[in-house]
Amino acid sequence: MKTDMDLKTFYDAEFDEHGDVAARTRDACRAAFGRLLGVSVNAIQAGGKIMLFGNGGSAADCQHLATELTIRYKKDRAPIAAIALTTDTSALTAGGNDLGFEEIFARQLLALGKPGDVAIGISTSGNSENVIRALNAAKEMRIVAAAFGGRGGGRMLSVAEPFLIVPSETTARIQEMHIMLGQMLCGALEMELGLA
Numbered sequence: 073m074k075t076d077m078d079l080k081t082f083y084d085a086e087f088d089e090h091g092d093v094a095a096r097t098r099d100a101c102r103a104a105f106g107r108l109l110g111v112s113v114n115a116i117q118a119g120g121k122i123m124l125f126g127n128g129g130s131a132a133d134c135q136h137l138a139t140e141l142t143i144r145y146k147k148d149r150a151p152i153a154a155i156a157l158t159t160d161t162s163a164l165t166a167g168g169n170d171l172g173f174e175e176i177f178a179r180q181l182l183a184l185g186k187p188g189d190v191a192i193g194i195s196t197s198g199n200s201e202n203v204i205r206a207l208n209a210a211k212e213m214r215i216v217a218a219a220f221g222g223r224g225g226g227r228m229l230s231v232a233e234p235f236l237i238v239p240s241e242t243t244a245r246i247q248e249m250h251i252m253l254g255q256m257l258c259g260a261l262e263m264e265l266g267l268a
Contacts, residue, residue: 093245107234121153125177126194131158137254145258149267177206187214196246198226207231222246
C-alpha cells in the first residue's frame with residue numbers, strides 16, 4: 073500500500089542525520105585514523121600490502137578502496153599494494169562450499185598475507201563472523217588486524233586495532249562514513265608515501 077511521503081522532510085532529515093554522524097565521526101575516529109595511517113605506511117614501505125574484506129555493501133567498499141590504491145586516487149602515481157578479498161568468485165564459492173562461509177576471508181588471508189601486512193575488516197555491525205575470523209587469523213600471523221565498524225563496535229572490539237568505529241546505529245550512515253574514511257586513507261597514503 074502506497075503512503076504519501078513528505079519528500080522535503082525526508083530529504084532534509086537524511087542530510088541532517090548524515091551531517092550529524094559526520095561531525096561525530098570526525099572526533100570519534102581521529103586517533104584511530106592516525107594509527108591506521110601509520111601502520112599502513114609502515115606496511116607499504118616494507119614491501120607489504122593492505123587486504124580488505126567485508127560483506128554486502130562493505131564488500132563493495134573493499135573493492136572500491138583497493139582500486140583507489142592500486143590504480144590511482146587523486147593523480148597518476150606508483151601503485152600502492154592492496155587487494156580486496158571479496159572479488160574472487162571462485163575462491164569465495166569454493167571456500168563457502170568446502171570450508172563454510174565463515175572461513176572465506178580467513179582462508180584467503182592465510183594464503184596471501186605475511187607478517188607486517190595490514191588487514192582491514194569492514195562490518196557495520198561489528199559482528200560478521202567471517203570478518204572476525206579473518207581478523208583473528210591476521211593476529212595469529214602478525215598482520216595488523218584493523219577494522220571499520222559502527223554500532224559500538226560489536227564483537228570486533230576484542231580483535232581489531234586500530235578500529236574506526238562510526239558513532240551511529242544506522243547502516244546507511246555508517247557505510248557513508250566508511251567510504252569517506254577509506255578515501256581519506258587513500259589520500260593520506262598518497263601524501264605520506266610521497267606519491268601525491
